[in-house]
Amino acid sequence: MKISLISIIGALSVFVLFSFISNPEKTEKKEINWLSITEAYKMNQKAPRKIFVDVYTNWCGWCKKMDKDTFSDPEVVDIVNEKFYAVKLNAENTEPITMAGDTTTAQMIARSMGVTGYPTIVYIKEDFKTIQPVPGYQNAKKFKDTLEKILEWE
Template structure:
């Protein structure tokens, strides 16, 4: 009887695991540090967007949950941008080329004063524009497409 019960439980586990699939890789944004994006951009130039956030920001968490987890947004970002997360209150060091700064100072230098803010950066690492506030997935995707056209 015990052997039958163990075999039955094992069968249920094996059959159940066949239906568990790995999340679609395209539904997750490939987040990088600013340093990683800078290095990649030197070899393979593309525009960068920086999600400037804080740990206490509710709208930042909502954007993570609703906008950045949208499969269409994630796929478009991964194909066309380097995506960076930057905690505006962090004092962690950032080394860009010969310059050393902190996440906090980088956010200030980008002109960020509210959260969340998305900062778009050109291939030459010059800021295009900072866009403050929560953005729904469809509006964010439209903006991403328009920014690609900017020279």
């Protein structure tokens, strides 16, 4: 009896392990390809796309909730990675950033985009002009709807 129980447990263990190895979709988690603002700017020069900037702070609870719930949604990840350049911008960072020959900071960029609260998503056109900042937490469905509307923006 002990030998057959051990055999069954061993066989089940091998089956479960094989299931994860043979089906990587279950173990692989989709993630947004986050860029710095300078990386997005450079990439946009070669292959223009709309950009969305997640303006956050380290202490912002709603920012962390968006990271956990909204930005991890597989449909959101697909839309963002296929059609946008996604940027994370810490609004309290004062380290120098050089872009297009100018030196600035993330804090100054956030202010220039009209960000006054966190989280705020700022949408930018292919010519790097701001479309609109959207303040506040957005669940995955609302965020997907907004992304689709932004894609239609000329």
